[in-house]
Amino acid sequence: MSRFSCRLAGLAVLALALLPASLPANERVISAEASDPQTMGWMEGFPPPADKLVMQPESDFFGFPKLRWTVCHLRELLPTEVVSRGLGAPEPLDYALDEEAIDALTFTPLGREREMTWQQSLSANYTDGVLILHRGKVVYERYFGCLDEAGKHGAMSMTKSLTGLLAEILVAEGKLDDQTLVATIIPELADSGFGDATVRQVMDMTTALSFSEDYSDPTADIWTYSVAASPLPKPEGYEGPDGYFEYLQTVEASGAHGEAFGYRTVNSDVLGWIVSRVSGKEVTELLSERIWSRMGAEQDAYMTVDAKGTPFAGGGLSAGLRDLGRIGLLMLNEGTINGRRLFSGTGRGRHPGRWRPSRLCQGGVHDPAGGSYRSMWWVLHNEHGAFAARGVHGQTIYVDPSAAMVLVRFASFPAAKNAPIDPTSLPAYQAVADYLRTK
Amino acid sequence: MSRFSCRLAGLAVLALALLPASLPANERVISAEASDPQTMGWMEGFPPPADKLVMQPESDFFGFPKLRWTVCHLRELLPTEVVSRGLGAPEPLDYALDEEAIDALTFTPLGREREMTWQQSLSANYTDGVLILHRGKVVYERYFGCLDEAGKHGAMSMTKSLTGLLAEILVAEGKLDDQTLVATIIPELADSGFGDATVRQVMDMTTALSFSEDYSDPTADIWTYSVAASPLPKPEGYEGPDGYFEYLQTVEASGAHGEAFGYRTVNSDVLGWIVSRVSGKEVTELLSERIWSRMGAEQDAYMTVDAKGTPFAGGGLSAGLRDLGRIGLLMLNEGTINGRRLFSGTGRGRHPGRWRPSRLCQGGVHDPAGGSYRSMWWVLHNEHGAFAARGVHGQTIYVDPSAAMVLVRFASFPAAKNAPIDPTSLPAYQAVADYLRTK
Structure with a gap:
């Protein structure tokens, strides 16, 4: 496992890191x-015409362009669990809008020659919502x-970053030792590929597993996993694993843990299991208790669940744009929001100073193409020290400490991978951050 | 159709009205x-042991005693749509607790000789939550x-009362004429039993339909309806109706509309369809826009949906106890809460003064056993002018205008029908209302 300190790696890192750039014609x-x-x-319509229906599962509800409807309506298609904001008053974000100036900002897309404005980038990216905060105030919201x-x-997959955050909170509090072997905490995983990995290796996805997440391969493990995880009744005669926990026990090792980064969603589900076993709470419940009910959230969030009620810790969250802005502020400000400290990487725990959100790039595990992934957050290793939560189809919480900037974008880009959307x-x-640094 | 003005009918009315009193042994x-x-x-547990799982559909999730878990977790088993409270601050209820005195109140259960205290009644009724408001303030909450x-x-089935309320709001605004034939508004229902019924007959359930809602009869229509309405994939080879709207078109007439009350859930689903067709909004959306986002609600509510995203207007709502207390206050106070008028039965519409919540008992359609049902609210015809929303397993919003009392109870009584729980x-x-009237 190669670790390295901050370095200037440029913006191409994540664009290159994330696989195929091609879009089906x-x-x-x-x-x-x-x-x-x-x-x-x-x-x-009441009812919608037959050719306008988006239904689960027969109508390919996650295929483009239906995807563009589905991303806002997952609970209407799947069972879910609430991440409660509690019953108090929300704490509205402060505003200092500067939208005209930001719309006019220009940049050169990676690998291209012609400039584009920020405003033009929004439709190029199939943006569904974008929020930019500077020094804690909203400067842009669409x-x-x-x-x-x-x-x-x-x-x-930004859900992973919240699961990672919960794990870090438990580590900082001394409730979870990230050097413990997974099997010690989850004996059911002793015979799986996870058993002899450390919690830290799971958190940083340096486990060595036989698990293919290549969506273009119909025999890939990700599809077996999807069937197991589906909350819908299993196909007639199905005898495979039912639910995340059963599936995870079937994942086998392939090589030695700790040697290389490999982006596999199953790590996040194991981490969710660890978080629940250690805290005695579901991921939804702990997320509500530690974060959602204490950050002044405007809306409840929710997570999809499997047929046994286990939340999808690797990708099941749906939330409001501004509430993910609050998550970004918490990450930027070391766990503080609205004058309250919700969590801390320093002080009380057994690992003082080990994990500070704004210094993510001091840790991090080397991605083969140059990025790194630490506690389920992406580290860009650029000169701004930026780090991000990222999810397929263009989701991001992008934190730029040097510009005191948090940028959240929801999108429904036709392709899943970030490679074609990153350019x-x-x-x-970066252009927005550069502009905000001058203010 | 027999209408009658308020009369003293006693408390036995609804207990007798609602069918079998027996409980399986x-x-x-x-x-x-x-x-x-x-x-x-x-x-x-993570995971729960196999014998502690409540799963959809194979585990009989709505059977007692699993029911007692399921009533708080429907969204974890079924797709749902939000009824949004919006983003503002909730308006907390005022409190003037008087719980000790209320706990000690005594009454004689119907058909019995020995008295019981209010407190004893709570476990007798498998109460999950109870809220009592007097003159707008919470006096009891458990x-x-x-x-x-x-x-x-x-x-x-308290959901029906909210669907009825939405219809009344549209009537009062002149957007819906309750004397119109259903087929005029929903041409798809022209050939069904609903086609030549008036909207009012649907609202008061005096339609004459061939539809059996006898849950103890496995060939009853309610089961065909359940299969059609299920959001889960249909059984292999299923060729019947899919969803509420398709099913409703198959319901046939039986007799002449307007002659007798017949409690059939399909009326509420037709009313939901009417409300949506007239308003251009889903029931969830209209309920949010007109009520939930304006009454100072503390929580979003939600409704289960069929496979085509149609909310279950006849029974799909889940909500917080206090928020249903706010609904009760709105009904008690003619559409006013927190000093704001959200709706009115008087004034602007084409039917001034026709429907005033607190005077429900002046209208109402005679139930064979003595109760009445008006706009999907039960009218007790007791000396207090009480009216109620009611649902299986003991749900109620009970409004007693003479005592300025709103009482909301959620329960998970083993039997569905209210007959064994009403005594x-x-x-x-009534005992609580009598006590509060003296204060």
Whole structure:
């Protein structure tokens, strides 16, 4: 396992890190405007016409362009558990809007020659919502597609970063030792590939597992995993694992843990299991108790669950845009929001100073292409010390400490992988950060 | 159709109106304390042991005693749609607690000789939560079983009363004429039994339909309806109707509309369809827009949906106890809460003064056993002018205008019908009202 300190790695890191850049030909042709769910008329009418129905599971509800409706309506298709904000009053964000100036900012997309404005990037990215905070105040906020300020959007793999945050909180409090072997905490995993990995290796995804997450391969493990995890009744005669916990026990090792980073969602589900076993609470409940009910959230969030009620710690969260802005502020400000400290990487725990959100890039595990992943947050190793939560189809919470900037974007880009969306995203974020640093 | 003005009808009205009083023998034996979901250990552990799982659909999740867990967790088993409270601050209820005095109140259960205290009635009724408001202030609030102040509980058929309220709001605004034939508004229902019924007949359930809601008869229509309405994939080879709207088109007439009251849930689903067609909004959306986002609600509510995203207007709502207290206050105070008028039966519409919540008992359609049902609210015709929303397993919003009292109870009584639960409920409510009238 190679660790390294902050270095200037440039914006290409994550764009290159995340696999195929190609889009199926039919997905290229429909623009953000033409694929707007309202324009498409998905689920409109009483009843919606047959060709406008988005149903689970037969209608390919997660395929583009239906995807653009589905990302705001996951609870209408799947069982879910609440992440409660509690019953108190929300604490509204402060505003210092500067939208005209930001819209006009220009940048050169990675690998291209012609400049683009920030405003142009929004439809290029199939943006559903974007919120930018500078020194704790909202400077930019826009909604498109299926989203509005009272809506919720699938966070996809950004869920992992919240699971990672919960684990770090437990580590800092001395309730979880990240050097413990997984089997010590979850004996059911002793015979699986996870058994002899440390919690830290799971947190940083340096476990060595036989698990293929190549969505383009119909025999990939990710599909067996999907069937196991589905909350819907299993197919007739199905005898495989039911639910996340049963599936995880079937994952085998492949090589030695700790030697290389490998992005596999099952690590997040194991971490969710660890967090629950150690805390005695579901991930949803702990997330509510430690974060959602204490950060002044405006909305409840929710997580999809398997048939046994286990929340999908690797990708099941849906939340409001502003509430993920609050998560970004917490990460930027070392666990503090609205003058209250919700968590801390320093002080009380057994690992003082080990994990400080704003210094993520001092830790981090080397990604083969140059990025790194620490406690389920991506570290960019750029000159700004930026780090991010990221999810398929363009989701991000992007934190730039040097610019005191938090940027949250929900999107429904046709392709899942971030590779084709990063070229018009990462340099755009950098341009906004550069602008905000001058203010 | 026989209408009649307020009269003294006594508390037996609804107890007698609501069918079989018998409980299966095995359901009698487990007390409220012994069947408490935490005592039973449903869904506890990571993962829960196999015999503690509550799963959809194979585990009989709505059977007693699992029911006592399920009523607080419907969204974890089924797809749902939010009824948004919006993003503002909740408006907390005022408190003037008087719990000791109320606990000690005594009453004689219907058909029995020995008195019981209010406090004793709570476990006799498998109460999950009870809230009593007097002159707008909370005088009593208790949680049991699966519920707490931040939880939500299935409202069951109380959902109908909210659908009825939405219809009344549209009538008062002149957007819906309750004398219109259903087929005029929903042409798809022209050939069904609903086609030549008036909206008012649907609202008061005086339609004459061939639809059996006898849950003890396995060939009853209610089961065909349940299969059609299920959001889960249909059984292999299923060719019947899919969803509420398709099913409703298959319901046939039986006799002449307007002659007798017949409690059939399908009326509420037709009314939901009418409300949506007229308003252009889903029931969830209209309920949020007109009520939930304007009454100072503490929590979002939600409704279960069919596979096409249609909310279950006849029974799908889950909500917080205090929020249903706010609904009761709105009904008691003619549409006013927190100094704001949210709706009105008088004034602007084409039917001034026609429907005033506190005068429900001046309208109402005669139930064969003596109660009446008006706009999907039960009217007791007692000397207090009380009216109520009611749902299976003991749910109620009970409004007593003469005592300025609103009482909300969530419960998970073993039997569905209210007949066995009313004897220890209706006289208990009356006792509390009598006490509050003296204050």
